[in-house]
Amino acid sequence: MVPLFVFLETNNVENASIFKNSDWLIERFRPNLVIDGPDAQPLEEDFYEAINIGSLKLRVSGACNRCSMVNVDKTTLKVVQEPLKTLSTYRRDKVV
Numbered sequence: 001m002v003p004l005f006v007f008l009e010t011n012n013v014e015n016a017s018i019f020k021n022s023d024w025l026i027e028r029f030r031p032n033l034v035i036d037g038p039d040a041q042p043l044e045e046d047f048y049e050a051i052n053i054g055s056l057k058l059r060v061s062g063a064c065n066r067c068s069m070v071n072v073d074k075t076t077l078k079v080v081q082e083p084l085k086t087l088s089t090y091r092r093d094k095v096v
Contacts, residue, residue, distance in 0.1 A: 005064050006045050007031035025083065028070045 007029055026034060035045070051058040071080050
């Protein structure tokens with residue numbers, strides 16, 4: 001089994017209202033797979049049981065615990081409190 005981290009593009013749009021200039025979110029979280037589509041809803045990946053890509057079926061085994069590295073700005077290497085500080089207010093069981 002190979003772990004993959006999935007991120008929905010709609011999470012970036014949804015978080016735009018929470019985080020000023022949220023374009024950096026995908027870069028910080030370093031997902032292996034970014035999913036987008038006209039019907040995608042923010043945070044819906046929490047409820048995925050499988051992901052189908054053509055004839056390939058990927059089984060979803062659970063949430064991904066995230067380390068604090070997402071709080072490091074890759075360009076300045078400055079450690080900041082976001083995004084985990086805010087995400088933990090409504091996704092406490094999803095982040096570490």
